[in-house]
């Protein structure tokens with residue numbers, strides 16, 4: 001057997017699985033299955049099947065998921081850099097499928113880094129609605145933000161917060177909440193031997209404490225009638241059926257939505273709670289049987305690693321009974337109008353006035369405050385402010401106090417970002433901006449939730465990062481390019497993935513591109529920012545001048561393999 005399993009773990013599994021144990025152990029002799037999920041924000045499934053550079057076989061529980069053969073390295077293809085797919089363990093695709101996200105909804109991914117499930121949710125939303133994605137570990141939010149950006153997500157807000165603080169800012173706001181909980185990781189032993197090593201440190205007991213808190217807080221974030229999907233990649237009943245039974249016991253306004261036993265999904269095992277945790281079983285007996293409708297994904301019963309998923313449905317009527325009104329609901333919160341649908345375009349004429357919904361007095365005041373701060377901030381820096389705040393350049397903090405602590409380069413011009421952003425959009429893009437334009441110092445974002453809602457939170461990205469004001473000019477960001485398609489840019493150039501040109505661009509090289517190759521309308525000047533595409537899919541910016549395409553692909557993103 002390739003993987004050395006901890007003996008306590010093996011003994012427990014033997015006692016739980018009985019006759020099935022031998023089959024379970026045999027699964028550890030096989031290699032883990034590799035998968036990818038097509039990013040339908042950038043390419044249709046049909047189109048990807050036509051151009052897929054490797055063999056693929058469908059994953060039964062995820063319409064956009066495919067197994068790839070062992071030895072294939074999808075991360076070493078230009079299409080990966082163009083964000084056409086996300087490399088994801090097949091079982092890990094199940095929770096979002098079961099969350100049943102629809103375009104236009106408000107969705108929270110509470111434990112999200114590095115972002116596999118966030119990018120899956122984003123694809124389901126198709127740019128419509130709100131996606132708030134969060135992780136409590138600051139370091140891990142870097143990968144989360146990068147994946148959100150690489151996959152061309154326009155309507156996401158990335159936070160680095162505790163669930164409790166998010167619940168204060170977004171009470172009963174979300175239609176769907178995903179909790180891909182921190183867990184003891186037993187289901188990943190075959191895929192990642194480090195998980196075996198860290199199993200002792202991430203003891204089941206420790207994880208149970210975190211999961212309990214997170215689940216309880218998720219209930220405060222959910223809108224009446226909403227759905228929570230709770231998932232782990234562990235087998236321990238304490239973290240699975242027992243956790244769900246405890247939640248149902250404390251929250252009688254929730255029920256388990258049964259997951260059909262198809263595609264190799266096996267039912268939850270309430271009897272294991274009775275066997276291993278008799279006190280917990282006694283305390284939760286009235287609801288425990290519901291956990292049979294949750295799902296266990298077993299490595300010996302399907303082609304994927306070990307996972308657990310529970311779908312928890314809130315009964316909307318119980319919310320009205322408890323609160324006496326629906327006022328806290330997702331569509332009318334505290335009298336604040338929040339742009340609820342990111343698909344609603346704002347007028348391009350003045351992208352700084354949100355046209356989608358009437359805004360409250362308080363919100364107007366906050367927006368004025370944000371703009372004033374932005375100006376004050378730039379003024380401070382032109383007078384020689386302190387460079388690079390504690391949070392690091394990639395982080396934003398909502399609100400006055402935090403904005404002050406941010407810090408920007410002292411060389412920034414005191415220009416109002418609005419005066420250079422709008423002309424850039426008009427001259428270089430063919431899109432209607434959705435959501436609210438938000439300024440954080442010299443950085444400009446389009447936000448699906450707006451600035452007021454984020455006040456005081458540790459915000460990594462308040463929205464789609466459009467660009468930065470540098471020396472009085474607007475410089476478009478890489479994430480802006482990633483989320484565009486060729487038709488949305490005034491100028492684009494196409495590079496082929498097979499003749500080496502795309503890889504040279506991804507490595508950061510300057511390319512010679514003759515004028516005729518720059519796609520544009522007859523009346524558009526050829527000189528300027530060009531959206532660089534790989535086989536037609538946006539990968540980054542270049543700046544064209546006199547037959548030379550200056551490479552704007554960011555250093556930290558470059559292709560480093562030979």
Ligand SMILES: C[S@@+](CC[C@H](N)C(=O)[O-])C[C@H]1O[C@@H](n2cnc3c(N)ncnc32)[C@H](O)[C@@H]1O
Nearest residue numbers: 111112113114115116117135136137180181182
């Ligand atoms: C299983 S991983 C998430 C994987 C991710 N959903 C994906 O698909 O890529 C669990 C994550 O929960 C985060 N986490 C741990 N405790 C948390 C808490 N109290 N609140 C929010 N996130 C937490 C961890 O930092 C970790 O990144």
